[in-house]
Amino acid sequence: MPELPDVEGFRRVLAQHTGKRIRRVLVKDAGVVRGASSRRFAATLQGRRFREPDRHGKWLIARTDADPVLLFHFGMTGSLSWHAPGEPARRDERIIFSLPKGELRYRDLRKLQGLRLLRQDGLKKLLGKLGPDALRISQKALLEGLAGRRQIKAALMDQRVIAGLGNLLVDEILWRARIAPARKSNALEQREAKAIYREMRRVLRAAIPTGRVPPRPSWLTGRRDRQEAKCPRCASKLRRATIAGRTTVWCPRCQRR
């Protein structure tokens, strides 16, 4: 699932527990801890207090009262949720942070990413590779990021250009802005590029309270899984193809060329 709206939801889950002390860290699957042994990972975090968490793109930055910083990346199947003590465990729960009165559980089926501890210089290096966060980027910065003659879909998916957009969000934004995903980003008219910026903000604002890209029938996302899917706007048959290496859905009538 996780794109910006999902990760922002996980950030809010964690923010509920700002100031609480981590009593115990249970690493149930060492495969999701990157760059440290389970033992060192747990020992480093136990006893620390969570501070207000931050987010950049799809990274959740869980600061505590000491270094190093705990980073979460949710890959395609990760999540973070709060559970009362003693709630039955699930098999894909990989890491459990015990806090007073309950626990935070990091769940991840496919384990494509995971958790890591970074010192300040490591965090700087990581963030330095990412473009501005999609919620905070200026229109000017986005337009500059669209230089180069790549497909617009590839440019918006590139975390070095803008951080936080994934496959579903990009398809949704391009559909609303009426731009075909294979258009060259540097061949867009000014008003088209501005439409992308505007629709991106609208989609994000609507998606964040839901904590996901909502599969509403009035959204492209609500149709993309169905075969013979129809455009919610014009009822044309939606097209499906691999663009920029990912499954892409668009309306050939609304999104010309």
Added chain:
DNA sequence: CGGCGTGTTCAGAA
């Protein structure tokens, strides 16, 4: 058994 997928990274090629 084969193909697919809301993500990232890397090698290799053009």
Added chain:
DNA sequence: CTTCTGAACACGCC
């Protein structure tokens, strides 16, 4: 240097 492709990671679903 830029851009693109395919593979790899891991695992359930169809």
